[in-house]
Amino acid sequence: MTTTLPPVKRKRRQSMGIDRRPGFVLYGLLTAFILGNAYPLWWTFVVASGTNSTRGETFPLIPGGNFLSNMGKVLDAIPFWKALVNSLIVSGTITVSVVFFSTLAGYAFAKLRFKGRDGLMVFVIATMAVPTQLGIIPLFMLMKDFGWTGKLGAVIVPMLVTAFGVFFMRQYLVDVIPDELIEAARVDGANQFRTFLNVAVPAARPAMAILALFTFMMAWTDFLWPMIVLNAQNPTMQTALANLQSGYYIDYSIVLAGAVMATIPLLVLFVAAGRQLIAGIMQGAVKG
Amino acid sequence: MSFSRRRTTLGIAAGATAFALLVAGCSSSKDDDKTPATSGGNASTSGEDVTLTITTFGTMGYEDLYTEYQELHPNVKIEATNIDTGGNARTDTFTKIAAGGDGLTDIVALEEGWLGAIMEVSDSFEDLRDYGIEDRKSDWLDWKYAQGTDANGRVIGYGTDIGPEGICYRGDLFEAAGLPSDRDAVADLLEGDWAHFMEVGKQYKDATGKAFYDQSGFVWNAMVNQLSEGYYKTDGSLNIEDNADMQALWAILADGAANGLSAAQGAWDWNGGKSFVDGTFATFMCPGWMLGVVQGNTEAGGGDASTGWDFADVFPGGAANWGGSFLAVAANSKHKAEAAALASWLTEPEQQVKQFEAAGTFPSTIASAEELAASGTPNAFFNDAPVGQLLAGRAQGVKAQFKGPDDSLIQENVFGPATQALDNGSDGPSGWSQAIDLLHELVG
C-alpha cells in the first residue's frame, strides 16, 4: 500500500482488494490456527526431551534437556538407520510411482476421449469406498503366494497406484488444462505422450507436489500392514518404533523421542514441497 | 518445460531402479546366512546354519537372552520382532492363522487371554511333547502347564510368565484412615474373602470419604478367575446365566460400587496417571506385571517412590492369577526342532530369572520363583517391598481354570461395559441383565 498515489487511485486499489497484503486480522487468525495445529507436535518434542513424568503435565511448554540422551537410547534400542533407509525406499518408490501413474491416468480421464471413460472413472472412485481393514487377511495370503512376505515389495507393490491419486489428478487437470492447448499441440504434430509431457505435466505441477507430499506422508506413517507383513529383517520406521514400547513400563519420553526422530524427514520434505506450492502465475498466463 | 520433462524421466528412472533393486536383492530369505559352520554348542541338529524367527509383544525382556543364545549356538541366528501391544500382536497372530498359518514366525508368543480361541485351532502349533517338554514338566507350576495343554492333551506352549496377584496399596492413605500401613499388617487386615475386602473398604470410605479401589472391572476379573469354573464349564458350555456363585460375587461387587468404594476410573487411563498420585483410590489389583504399570503411571502423574505405594502379600478370595504368556512353535515352521530348543531354553528357570530382572515379568517355573523368593530384592518404588519374594508366595495355590473360546471376549466386551455401568450408578440387577443381553448379542 503506497502513499504516493493520488487519493482516488489509492482508494480504488484498496477497494479492489486484489493482491493487497492481508491485514493483521488475517495473520492473527492464521497464527491462532497454526498454533493449535502445531502444539501437539511441540508437545511431542517437549515430552521427548523430558522424562516420563512430563507427559502428565497439563500444558508443558518448555523442553527439558534430555532430548539427546533419549535419542541415544532410541538408537540403542532399535535398528534406527536400517529402518530409516527402508522407510525412505518404501515411501520414495511409492511416491514416485503414484505421482507418475496418477498424473498419467488422471490426464487420460480428464482430457482424452475414449469409450467407457466415465464408467471406468466411477469404478475407480468406488474402489475407495470399500473398507480395507479386512483386506489384510487375503492380501497376506497373496503376498505369501508371491513369496514376498518379509520383503519391502510386499509393502510397496500394493500401493504403486492409488485410486485417490487418479481421482485427485483427474479433478485437478480437468479444468486447469484448456482443451485448446491440447488441440494446438496435436495440430503441431505432437503425439499423445509428448502432449502429455509438454502440456499436462507443467500445468499439473502444484497438484503433483501435493500428491507427492501426501503420498509420501501416508506411506511413511503406515503401521498396520507393515507390521503384519514385514519382520525384523526389514523394519520400517513405524514398526521399529513399536519396539520402544517394551520394557518394565513404557517410558513415553523415549517413545516420543523416537517419534520425533521419525518425523524429521517428513519436515524436511515439507520445506521442499512448500516451494512447489507457490502461486500459479504461469497458470494464469496459460489460461489468459 | 525441458526441466520438468527431465524431472519426470528422472523420476521414472529412479522409481524403476529402486523397484528393481528391492525386488532383486533387498532382503534375504530365511536360510541365507552363511556363517562358518562350527559345531559349537549343543544344537539339536547337525550344526547347520539356521535362522529362527520369533514374535513377542509388550514387555518380555528377551533381548539379552537372544544374544546369549546366539553365543552358545553360533549356527543359530535369531530374528526377533517385538510388537508394541498385546492387541496388535493378537491382530498379527490371528491374521496369519486366518491366512493359513503359513506366515507365523517359528516361535510365537501367545497370551493367556487368547488361549481359549487358539485352543480351537491348536493344530496351528506343534505338540511340544514331541520335543521333550514332558521331561521338563515339573519345572512349571502345574496349573501353568495345564493351561498350555489343549483338550486332547497336546501341549502347545512353554509357559513364560505369570501374573500372581497381590494388593498394591497406599500406605500413607491407609495410615490417614486409621488403618494399619505396614505391609504384613495390611496382609492380615485384608485376608479373607471379597465381602471382607468390601467391609475394610467401607471402613476406609467412612474415615476418609474417598474411594477404595480404582474401578470395578479389575476386581470382577479377579473374582471370576478365582472360581473353579469361570465363564465356561470344563465341558465347554457357557456358565454364566444361572451361575449362583457368579451372581453372588456380582452382588458383592455391585454393593461395593453402590457404597462408593469404586473410583469409577477409566482403566488404563486413570486421568493420565494422576489418580495414582492424588489419592483418588487407595488399593489396586496388582499382578506382577502391573507393578511396572503402577510405577509408570505414578511417575506420569507427577509422583515417585515417596507417593507411598506398597505391595502386600495378600489377595481377597485367595490365590489368583491374571495374565501370562506362552511360547509356541508354529506347525508350519521349517525348523521345528531348533525352534522348540530355543523356546525351551528361553523358558528355563535360569533364563526366566534374567527375564524378570530385565522386564519385571514374573516367572512361571518353580525354581526361578524360589530363587527370586530367596533373594528378596527390595523394590525401591514400592517402599522396598521384596516383590519377587512376595509374588512367589502369591503364585502358590492358584487354581487352573478352563478358558473357553470366547473367554476374553466375555471378560472385555461383555462384562467390561457391565462393570462400567456399575461404576456409573447402575444397580446390581440392571448391570447383570445388561451383561446377559450383551452376552446373547455377542456370544449367543
Added chain:
Amino acid sequence: MSTSSETEVAADATTRRRPQVPTRSGGFGNWLSQFDRKVTPYIYISPFFLLFGLIGLFPLAYTLYVSLFDWDLLKGKGDFVGFGNFREVLNSDLFMNSIGNTIWIFLMSSIPQVIVALILAAILDQNLRGKSFWRMGVLLPYVVAPVAVALIFSSVFNEADGLANNLLNLIGIGDQAWKHDRVESWFAIASMVNWRWTGYNALILLAAMQAVPRDMYESAAIDGAGWARRFTSITIPSIRPTVIFVIITSTIGGLQIFAEPRLFDVSNAGGIGGADRQFQTTVLFLWEMAFFRRDFGQAAAVAWLLFLLILLFGLVNFFLSRAIATSGSTSRAARRAAKKQKYLAKEAAK
C-alpha cells in the same frame, strides 16, 4: 519458463488456419496417429487397473466370498449361509448403534472440515508473507505420531481436569463427560478428525485455487464485487471439480473413521469404542467382529454393507455439491468477468 512457448502455441492456434485433414506422410503415419489417439488413453489408465486386478481385486472378491459363509476367523470356512450374515448384521443392535455413531461423527467432522478448509485455502491463497511457512504449517497435524495423538487428546478431553473442561469452566460451563456421554464423545472424536484432516483438505483446495487466473478477480473487482462475492462467484465455481473431490473423499473417509475412535478408547478391549460403544464407528465394529468375536463372515458382511452406505452417501453428496458449486457462476459479476476475459483474449491474439 514454459510460458512463452505455450502462449505461442495458443496464439498460433487461434491465428493459423486449421487444415481440413491432418497432415499425413502416408497411410502408415496416419494409422499410427489414429492408433496413438485411440489406444493410448487405455494404456495410460492401465497401470491402475492392472495393479488393481493383480492386488486389489482378490481381497475384494475374497471378502465377498467370505460374507456368504459361516466363517470363523481361526477355524476357517464353515457352511454356506447366503445372505444369512447380512441378515444377522442388519438385525444387530450393535451394528445399528455403530451406524448411528458413524453418521453423526461423519456429519460433525466432514461438514465443518470442508467449510473451514475452503476458508483456510482462500486465506492461504492470498499474497501472504512467508507463504511456505503458513501453507506447510496447516499440515503439521498429519505428522504427529498416533501414540502422541492418543495421549494428547485423551488428556485434553479428560473429564476430571482436561484442557477442554478447564476452558469450559472458565466461561462457567461445568465439566462435560467427554468419554462417557454419547454426543460429547462424538464431538471429541470429530475434533480429533478435524484437527488432523482440515489442513490436508485445505492444501488440496489451495492447489486448485492457485490455478484460477488472477485477472478474473481483477475484472470482477473492477465491476464492484467484494471479496465475499468474488469468493462465491468466481473461486468456488472455478475449483468446482476439486471441491467435489474433497467432498467425495471426505465422505468416503468420514464414513470409514477407524483410527481416531480406536485411539480415544484406552480400555483393555481397545476396539469397542467406549464402555457402551458410544463412539464405536462401523469400521471399529467390523474390527471387533473380526478380531474379537472372530466372526469373519459377519465382519465381511459389515464391510459390504458399509460400502453400499458409502456409495449412497457419495452419490447424494456428489449431486449436492454439483448444485452448490454451480449456483454461483451464473451471477452477474462472473458473467461480466467472463465476457471481459474473452475480449482481452481476442485483443492479445491480434
